[in-house]
Amino acid sequence: EIVLTQSPATLSLSPGExxxxxxxxxxxxxxxxxxxxxxxxxxxxxLIFDASNRATGIPARFSGSGSGTxxxxxxxxxEPGDSAVYYCQQRTSWPLTFGGGTKVEI
Amino acid sequence: EVQLVxxxxxxxxxxxxxxxxxxxxxxxxxxxxxSWVRQAPGKGLEWVSTITNGGSTYYTDSVKGRFxxxxxxxxxxxxxxxxxxRADDTAVYFCAKAGAESSFxxxxxxxxxxxxx
Numbered sequence: 649e650i651v652l653t654q655s656p657a658t659l660s661l662s663p664g665e666x667x668x669x670x671x672x673x674x675x676x677x678x679x680x681x682x683x684x685x686x687x688x689x690x691x692x693x694x695l696i697f698d699a700s701n702r703a704t705g706i707p708a709r710f711s712g713s714g715s716g717t718x719x720x721x722x723x724x725x726x727e728p729g730d731s732a733v734y735y736c737q738q739r740t741s742w743p744l745t746f747g748g749g750t751k752v753e754i
Numbered sequence: 755e756v757q758l759v760x761x762x763x764x765x766x767x768x769x770x771x772x773x774x775x776x777x778x779x780x781x782x783x784x785x786x787x788x789s790w791v792r793q794a795p796g797k798g799l800e801w802v803s804t805i806t807n808g809g810s811t812y813y814t815d816s817v818k819g820r821f822x823x824x825x826x827x828x829x830x831x832x833x834x835x836x837x838x839x840r841a842d843d844t845a846v847y848f849c850a851k852a853g854a855e856s857s858f859x860x861x862x863x864x865x866x867x868x869x870x871x
Contacts, residue, residue, distance in 0.1 A: 682856050684799075691848055691863050692791075692799065697856035735799055739857045743814050744789075744801040 650674055650738050652747035660753045667723040669750045671714075671736035679715045680740045686749075687732045695734075696721065728754050756780040756860045758849050763865035770839050774865055776832040776849030784827035787852035790834050792845035793864075801857075802847070803834065817843075839869045 651674040661667055671681065679699035684692040694703040696712035699719055709724040723730055731754045736747040762774040776788070790802040803823040804812045811823050822835040832849050846864040853859030 682858070684858070686799075691861040692858070693861070694853070694856055694859055697853065697859075701855070703853075703856070703859070733798075737799075737801075737857060742812050744804070744857055746799045746801065749798045 649743055650677060650741060650745050652736050652738060652745055654734075654736060654747035654750050656750060657748070658751045658753065661726055663726055663728060663754060665726050667721075667726055667730075667752055669721040669723075669734055669752075671719040671721070671747050673717045673719075673738060676716045677738045677740040680738055681712075681714070681719050682737045682739065683710075683712055683721045684735045684737060685730075685732045686735065687729075692735065723752075726752075726754050730754060756851060758851060758860060758862035760847065760849055760862045760865035763847065763867045765868045765870065766839055767871050768840060768869055770869070771835070771837045772839065772867060774834040774836065774847055774849075774867070776834075776862055778830045778832065778849075778851070781851065783825075783830040788825060788832045789850045789852065789858060790823065790832075791848045791850055791858065791861075792843075793848070794842070794845045797845075800845075804852075804857075805832070836867070839867075841869050843867060844869045 683696040686692040700712045733749045757779045759777045787806045789804040805823045820838045848864045849862045850858035851860045
């Protein structure tokens with residue numbers, strides 16, 4: 649099973665600041681990594697697929713990078729609505745796995 | 755517009771069973787891989803099961819032999835039959851549609867399953 653480790657667990661920032669979230673895989677997953685945003689009380693939403701591609705309707709201030717075992721989600725200028733938990737997820741092999749999440753507080 | 759609507763959750767005793775349904779619309783259901791993902795109260799996301807458009811099925815180890823995923827393409831509906839339920843199966847269960855390059859492109863709002871005596 650591929651383990652995804654996210655850091656930090658919590659990120660407290662102000663509006664307009666830049667957020668950098670990390671996801672590390674226990675083995676290489678090429679670029680088969682997605683990022684999801686889950687606001688309180690809501691279903692998750694796909695932000696980024698295949699490490700660096702924004703999903704439909706996702707603002708350009710969300711960007712993803714990385715390959716192999718180290719990945720980053722960057723939110724260039726935080727808005728209050730970005731308060732959420734962010735999860736990474738790999739689709740290289742079964743079982744599909746998620747990271748433990750990073751909570752972003754604004 | 756893609757819509758996924760789960761139903762069938764509720765309170766069940768340990769050892770009991772439930773069947774979740776996910777009604778899909780806004781896309782060609784029969785052509786898409788579908789999955790179930792769950793979230794225990796206050797916890798993170800956990801993949802549960804996937805069924806491909808060809809009918810191949812996959813399960814996380816903790817539900818193998820107890821849960822069965824199926825689909826009825828004539829009804830545009832995904833199912834999760836859950837037997838021998840345990841307290842640690844308590845969670846919100848989401849259904850999700852795969853994308854061409856993503857496991858979970860669209861999500862339903864979830865259905866709460868509570869296993870308790």
